[in-house]
Amino acid sequence: MRDIIAVDISGRHRTSKGHYYIVCAAVSLSVSPDHIEKIHQVNTKAFRMYRPLKVLDVVHIIERTVSNIKREGVIVTEKGDMYNKPLSFVSSRFKDEFKYQESISERLAVQLAHHISLSSRKLLIQELEKI
């Protein structure tokens, strides 16, 4: 079993107000090659941006979100979240260990993070519209 932190970001599209509400979700888990064995912690964080995200912004957002996770673990994302940049380019920009999803369990974990970031963002937008 290995410990990983699966991360996903939602909200790269501009809102009607002209800016970007971004929600990042980080999930700390223990995984075997094909199963999620345990989910230790989830952390979500919202960001507001006035311009489209660049790779370095994404790195920053992920690092801020992961900093609240107590357990150590390799950060895992989908390649698309990093604009399909090569692994060496992206991982050298992280302070922590970083990799793209490879195994079945890593893909399941990123899928989980994706659902969390998506639903959190939906909730956030709904609440903001009430104001």
Place this chain on the structure above:
Amino acid sequence: MKKAVLVQRNEPESEEYRNSSRLQELKELAESAGYLVIDEITQTKNPDRNYQIGRGKTDELSWIVAETGADKIIFYNQLSIMQIYNISQTCRCETIDKFHLILEIFATKAKTKRAKYQVELAKLHYELPKAKTIVSLLKKKERPGFMGLGSYEDSYEKDIKNRISRLRNELGRMQKDYDNLRTSRHKKGFSIVALAGYTNAGKSTLFSEMVDENVEVENRLFTTLSPTTRSFQVNGRKLLLTDTVGFIEDLPHWLIDAFKSTLDEIFLADVILLVVDVSEPIEIIKKKLIACHDTLWEQIEDAPIITVLNKVDRISEEDLDCRISEIEYLTPNPIIISASEGTGIETLKKKVFSYLPVWKRKDVQLPISDSGMSIASWLFDEGIVHNIKYTDRIIVDVEARDEVINKAKAVERKLNAYGHSEDQL
């Protein structure tokens, strides 16, 4: 059997190892499509616009064809319509490329309606650029004022595009029918084990090593399964093992969906054996494993995966240990075997057994009568009969899945309540 000559043009300065493994893969593919490969020729040079390989090499090819009476020329490299035309003319032999060959294989493997549509769609994608070329070639020759031909040929391309969009719509509406298939098979009491992995990993070798010889599976029960399904037994449990097309290297995106639709058997399986050639360079092993996980992860549901590390006879023990630890995170339940030398097969079978649903073991008491006999013989078919005693009744010590035991118990009560009277049943 149709005879085929394989042709491969290699890029200058490409790795020899990769090239020969690609040619080996092409050979495997040709064989699984039912061709007898009678010759292989390769050439290292930049592509020729008209012939793909050099003109001189094409002449050499035409001599081989004439001498051997080959029915088909199969190129590793993708061919343009011009190249296909020129080569077929020069060699007087039908010429296809690897993608065409893959489509042929998929077409024979496509069992469900959905799979057939996917293959048809891929075929149209393959033809589309060729249709464009034909149209533009004809247009060049077209005389001004000669309107009829132009509009007719344009409609050829349009026709393909229409069929593509119609198929896409149909496919979108089609539901996957896995659930039905799975339930009906479980009713029959079989567990299915499927072989997955890249071409050349050793799936077919392992297949023949595992299955019980001379035992044909009753096909009518499993019309959805490929003919490459045979039964085998572990600790008395009957299992079906099914071989698959296998993953193919560097599949273009337009072939991926058709490919996935040929994997239905894998997604229906109770246990998946992911076969890996562990003697390949570590980077290639990793790349292939990642591609397998990518294809499998969304659809396997809860079927356990056993990773079969094959061809251990080709590497040293230290080398093996080193590889195993490097790929550990990608290899659920690793089992080390050599399919060709037959080592590790028993361990593998035991591992498969450990993942089968647990069966109950009970004594069933039946009257000595026609009904009692027929239930007993049904128990022989459905489960493992550990012991059978004939006293004033038939006592069967049987191990089977829940439904079978429950049904037998119900029949036991009913038969015993009615005593030995037959006609009331």
